[in-house]
Amino acid sequence: MINPLLQCKKRQSRGKRKECTQERDRRNAVCEETVVTFGGRVMRAVKKEWLLGMLCVLSGVMLMVIHPVQAQAGQADRAAYRAVFDASYYSAAYPDVAAAYGNNADALLNHFISFGVKEGRNASAEFNPQAYRQRYEDLQAAFGSDMAAYCRHYVAYGKAEGRNGSADGQPVAAVQQTDSQTGTQNNGTAQSSAPAQSTQQASGTVIGTCTTSYVDNIPRATNVALAAQRINGTVVQPGGSFSFSNTILPRTSANGYVTAPIYVSGKKGTGTGGGVCQVSSTLYAAMVYAGLPATERHAHSLPVDYLPAGLDATIAGSYLDLKFTNTFSQPLLIQASANGGTLTVTLVLQ
Numbered sequence: 001m002i003n004p005l006l007q008c009k010k011r012q013s014r015g016k017r018k019e020c021t022q023e024r025d026r027r028n029a030v031c032e033e034t035v036v037t038f039g040g041r042v043m044r045a046v047k048k049e050w051l052l053g054m055l056c057v058l059s060g061v062m063l064m065v066i067h068p069v070q071a072q073a074g075q076a077d078r079a080a081y082r083a084v085f086d087a088s089y090y091s092a093a094y095p096d097v098a099a100a101y102g103n104n105a106d107a108l109l110n111h112f113i114s115f116g117v118k119e120g121r122n123a124s125a126e127f128n129p130q131a132y133r134q135r136y137e138d139l140q141a142a143f144g145s146d147m148a149a150y151c152r153h154y155v156a157y158g159k160a161e162g163r164n165g166s167a168d169g170q171p172v173a174a175v176q177q178t179d180s181q182t183g184t185q186n187n188g189t190a191q192s193s194a195p196a197q198s199t200q201q202a203s204g205t206v207i208g209t210c211t212t213s214y215v216d217n218i219p220r221a222t223n224v225a226l227a228a229q230r231i232n233g234t235v236v237q238p239g240g241s242f243s244f245s246n247t248i249l250p251r252t253s254a255n256g257y258v259t260a261p262i263y264v265s266g267k268k269g270t271g272t273g274g275g276v277c278q279v280s281s282t283l284y285a286a287m288v289y290a291g292l293p294a295t296e297r298h299a300h301s302l303p304v305d306y307l308p309a310g311l312d313a314t315i316a317g318s319y320l321d322l323k324f325t326n327t328f329s330q331p332l333l334i335q336a337s338a339n340g341g342t343l344t345v346t347l348v349l350q
Contacts, residue, residue, distance in 0.1 A: 077148035081113050084151045084165075086124035093122060094293055117147050118310040119297060120167075120288035127154060128167035130310055131289055135164060145309070167208075167291035204333065204350040208290025212282045212306040214275070216341040220260035223251075223275035228338040228345070231283065235333050235350070236326040241295070242334075244280045244322040245315050251276060263314070266301040277314045278306055279336065280322045282345045284313035287324060290347045292332075296323040 087105035090112060091098040097116075101107040112123060120130040129147045132154055133140060143149035154165045214224050230248045249255045251273025260274030277300065284297060285307055298321075300314045313322045326332045333348040 078109075078113065080148040080151040080155075081117070081123070082109060083155045084123045084127045084129075085109055085112055089122070089124050090116070096295065118299070119294075120284070120310055121293065122167055122291060123151070125166070127151075127165040128288065128291070130308075131167040132158070132163070132165045134289070134308070134311075167289055204330070204348040207347050207349055208286040208288070208292065209344065209346040210282050210285035210289065210307075211342060211344040212278060212285075213341055214278060214306065214338075214343060216339075218260070219258045220275035221338075221341075222256075222258050223260055223273050224278055224343060225338040226256050227276040227279040228336040228343060231279065231334050231345075232336040233334070235331050236324075237331050238326050238329050241325050242323060244283065244313075245318065246321075248276060248279070263300055263302050268302070277312070278304070278343060279338070279345070280315050281307050281312040282343055283334070283336070284322055285311040286345045286347050292324055292327065292347065294322060294324050296321050298322075 085108075087103070087108045090108050091101075091103055094116075097108065097111055101111060112121065115121075116123075117129050120128070122128045129150050132150050133143075133147070139150060139153060143153070154163065157163075158165055214221060227248045231244065234242065234247060236242045251257045251271075253272060257273040257276075259270050259272055262269055262271040262274040262277075264271070281304065284294060287294060288311060294313070297313045298315075299310075300312050303309060304312045315321055328349055330349045333350055335344075335346040335348060337344050
């Protein structure tokens with residue numbers, strides 16, 4: 001006979017073993033789930049790291065391929081500008097720049113590259129990129145708006161060819177130009193600029209001149225002619241200052257100005273006196289050719305089609321103006337005429 005007590009103990013023992021087995025299986029399942037879950041995270045993390053690594057590798061390859069080219073191109077342009085740049089001259093010629101950067105040669109060069117070139121400033125006593133560009137049509141055809149290329153050309157070939165790189169307009173054997181060059185009319189205005197000439201006249205020496213074109217049968221022409229008439233004959237004594245805005249008087253109907261197209265904060269609109277900025281721009285271009293720095297000058301908020309970029313000068317109300325100081329030792333006469341769609345501004349030392 002089986003002992004009931006022993007049988008009961010065996011059942012209890014089997015039950016405990018079953019419970020242990022179940023507990024072990026549960027724990028193994030949890031462990032396997034943990035391992036699978038953790039493994040999935042690890043695999044996802046590894047996959048993510050792999051993808052990031054590949055992106056870094058690809059980015060590195062792209063930088064190795066592209067960035068050096070861009071850097072070399074920027075360095076090459078900077079070297080071209082540096083080759084024609086005289087920091088001491090630049091600081092002495094432009095008090096506004098000197099006040100901001102002192103005699104820091106690198107800062108002065110940076111200003112010239114970023115702003116001075118576009119503003120038509122001289123790089124040195126003998127070279128002005130904008131004047132060099134405007135003086136030679138063959139170079140314009142070759143280099144377009146690449147101002148660094150004009151600097152490279154002057155250093156490598158221009159000097160040897162006897163080309164004139166300065167803004168003083170002294171004619172040289174390579175190119176003798178005596179007539180203004182006018183462009184084609186376009187939307188009420190036309191693009192043209194004449195190289196500066198230094199010729200003896202009864203009234204003095206012409207040191208800079210510029211001619212642009214405009215349509216003479218629209219209201220805008222009235223403002224162009226009126227502004228030109230008001231600056232014509234102005235004489236600025238040595239050390240004296242000139243304000244274009246003050247000279248042409250406020251742009252009101254009472255002063256004879258009419259409504260015409262204007263630029264307002266980067267948009268086209270209409271306003272009284274539209275067109276006077278072509279006169280200020282033509283004057284500024286003549287100043288650039290004459291090597292006469294502006295003490296105040298502002299570019300238009302949109303491109304103009306009567307002069308290349310960097311040679312325009314906008315005015316607005318009493319807060320934007322074109323100003324200069326006569327840095328010459330002789331009185332400076334401003335001659336301006338607007339007739340039949342041709343606007344000419346000439347600077348004469350008396």
